[in-house]
Amino acid sequence: MSDAYYLQLTEQLRTLIDQNAAQWKGKLPAERPLAERFATTRVTLRQALSQLEGEGLIHRSNRRGWFISPARLIYDPTRDAGFNDYVRAQGRQPRTAVLKLESRVHPPAARALGLPDDQPFQHIRRRRYVDDRAVLVESLWVVPERAPELLDIYAGQSLWGLLRERWGHYLANRSIRMVSEALSPLDAEELSVAPGTAGLNINRAIFDDQQRPIEYDEEHWLHDSLCISVELSGQR
Amino acid sequence: MSDAYYLQLTEQLRTLIDQNAAQWKGKLPAERPLAERFATTRVTLRQALSQLEGEGLIHRSNRRGWFISPARLIYDPTRDAGFNDYVRAQGRQPRTAVLKLESRVHPPAARALGLPDDQPFQHIRRRRYVDDRAVLVESLWVVPERAPELLDIYAGQSLWGLLRERWGHYLANRSIRMVSEALSPLDAEELSVAPGTAGLNINRAIFDDQQRPIEYDEEHWLHDSLCISVELSGQR
DNA sequence: GCAAACTTCTGGTCTATACCAATCAGCCAG
DNA sequence: CTGGCTGATTGGTATAGACCAGAAGTTTGC
Numbered sequence: 001m002s003d004a005y006y007l008q009l010t011e012q013l014r015t016l017i018d019q020n021a022a023q024w025k026g027k028l029p030a031e032r033p034l035a036e037r038f039a040t041t042r043v044t045l046r047q048a049l050s051q052l053e054g055e056g057l058i059h060r061s062n063r064r065g066w067f068i069s070p071a072r073l074i075y076d077p078t079r080d081a082g083f084n085d086y087v088r089a090q091g092r093q094p095r096t097a098v099l100k101l102e103s104r105v106h107p108p109a110a111r112a113l114g115l116p117d118d119q120p121f122q123h124i125r126r127r128r129y130v131d132d133r134a135v136l137v138e139s140l141w142v143v144p145e146r147a148p149e150l151l152d153i154y155a156g157q158s159l160w161g162l163l164r165e166r167w168g169h170y171l172a173n174r175s176i177r178m179v180s181e182a183l184s185p186l187d188a189e190e191l192s193v194a195p196g197t198a199g200l201n202i203n204r205a206i207f208d209d210q211q212r213p214i215e216y217d218e219e220h221w222l223h224d225s226l227c228i229s230v231e232l233s234g235q236r
Numbered sequence: 237m238s239d240a241y242y243l244q245l246t247e248q249l250r251t252l253i254d255q256n257a258a259q260w261k262g263k264l265p266a267e268r269p270l271a272e273r274f275a276t277t278r279v280t281l282r283q284a285l286s287q288l289e290g291e292g293l294i295h296r297s298n299r300r301g302w303f304i305s306p307a308r309l310i311y312d313p314t315r316d317a318g319f320n321d322y323v324r325a326q327g328r329q330p331r332t333a334v335l336k337l338e339s340r341v342h343p344p345a346a347r348a349l350g351l352p353d354d355q356p357f358q359h360i361r362r363r364r365y366v367d368d369r370a371v372l373v374e375s376l377w378v379v380p381e382r383a384p385e386l387l388d389i390y391a392g393q394s395l396w397g398l399l400r401e402r403w404g405h406y407l408a409n410r411s412i413r414m415v416s417e418a419l420s421p422l423d424a425e426e427l428s429v430a431p432g433t434a435g436l437n438i439n440r441a442i443f444d445d446q447q448r449p450i451e452y453d454e455e456h457w458l459h460d461s462l463c464i465s466v467e468l469s470g471q472r
Numbered sequence: 473g474c475a476a477a478c479t480t481c482t483g484g485t486c487t488a489t490a491c492c493a494a495t496c497a498g499c500c501a502g
Numbered sequence: 503c504t505g506g507c508t509g510a511t512t513g514g515t516a517t518a519g520a521c522c523a524g525a526a527g528t529t530t531g532c
Binding site (some may be wrong): 054162227232233 | 287467
């Protein structure tokens with residue numbers, strides 16, 4: 001094979017990680033020892049590590065080092081099962097941190113819901129974890145008339161559950177958009193990753209069964225932490 | 237701002253590209269002149285370019301240089317409108333190249349369709365273009381009983397159209413899986429991009445209205461060339 | 473007039489080295 | 503035992519220079 005050295009390195013690292021995952025407890029050795037071990041420079045080593053990062057095998061957090069990525073979370077954005085149920089059903093531990101609660105305008109949400117640009121929303125920003133790893137940040141923009149006093153009540157529970165139980169909203173129609181992205185500096189910081197880390201942006205506009213707008217949802221996921229899965233029946 | 241220089245560079249390049257897109261006709265100047273212009277090294281410049289690549293603003297092809305990426309294709313993997321219709325409806329020019337026609341086993345397809353591992357399939361591999369840019373490669377694995385002589389007939393047209401018109405199959409149930417990935421060396425080569433380029437892997441298992449397996453589909457897209465969009469109604 | 477051969481340009485890869493800032497582990501004082 | 507300080511470690515960033523192989527453009531030769 002006349003492949004580039006960093007590609008060979010990628011393969012060697014892959015098997016090395018595979019073999020030593022248990023004893024390393026999820027964290028790779030430091031870059032300098034690793035580079036020395038393979039008789040190369042950190043630059044080339046990092047190129048190889050970045051490959052594995054792109055595949056979703058490893059990731060880095062802050063400046064703390066390289067970590068082995070857990071299995072992807074299987075996620076169906078078309079269903080309204082709550083995040084918590086989802087994660088637990090896959091034998092993982094969910095957690096949510098509320099970052100912000102405020103009332104504000106947000107033209108992108110307004111447009112997606114067919115409302116005027118100056119429409120105010122109740123804005124909830126939260127960060128979600130799986131097994132103590134932050135995997136996404138999201139902003140929820142809820143139409144105030146549909147859920148009065150939401151901001152006073154909300155404390156991290158399932159929003160869709162709340163909408164259903166307290167205000168009797170059934171989320172019937174939704175329009176979903178998914179785009180790969182590079183995380184913005186803000187999103188990256190809130191997820192403790194480097195700016196520009198690969199991410200997946202999922203936006204949802206949700207209406208009730210009478211086509212009334214309920215909420216707009218902007219999610220920013222780490223690219224390696226989810227596997228989108230949709231089951232459909234009926235001809236389309 | 238105390239940001240890293242390469243992040244400032246990213247911003248400067250962004251505006252530079254924005255202003256000169258027309259006169260450059262989609263192709264950026266070579267790396268060396270660009271690096272000199274910003275009084276830095278190619279290494280740092282490439283770091284900035286890679287950021288913009290991650291955002292989907294620019295891409296590179298082969299060793300020919302950096303190019304400005306066109307708008308993303310809006311794509312609904314749950315509908316069975318053909319690729320050609322799709323692309324044309326968005327004012328773009330579709331094209332398909334057939335890379336391979338053969339009969340072979342493929343355990344992943346078999347498993348997804350609930351068939352034994354040694355089940356043979358009719359395998360079609362094709363590359364698809366939008367406005368002469370290769371944006372995806374895909375492998376289709378069709379159950380032979382459902383479409384006899386497919387390999388003799390097939391010449392690049394819409395497969396789903398063929399299945400419907402010639403064999404009367406209505407594709408009723410499907411299970412779709414989407415995962416971000418790094419393109420494999422093979423996929424990367426067929427798309428004329430560097431190995432490990434960011435991609436999006438979309439797999440579909442498709443059944444008819446009697447739950448009989450029809451085909452399995454593995455698509456590998458360039459990450460910057462599509463925007464997934466799904467419209468749903470009815471509670472789920 | 474056209475195809476083959478050659479040259480130049482360009483991105484892809486790699487080495488060696490250096491400095492900074494965040495992190496972490498260990499020490500020390502209260 | 504706790505909280506703050508400190509120094510070593512580590513990832514992130516950057517410079518400077520080099521070589522290779524593929525792509526593109528130009529010249530040559532029939």
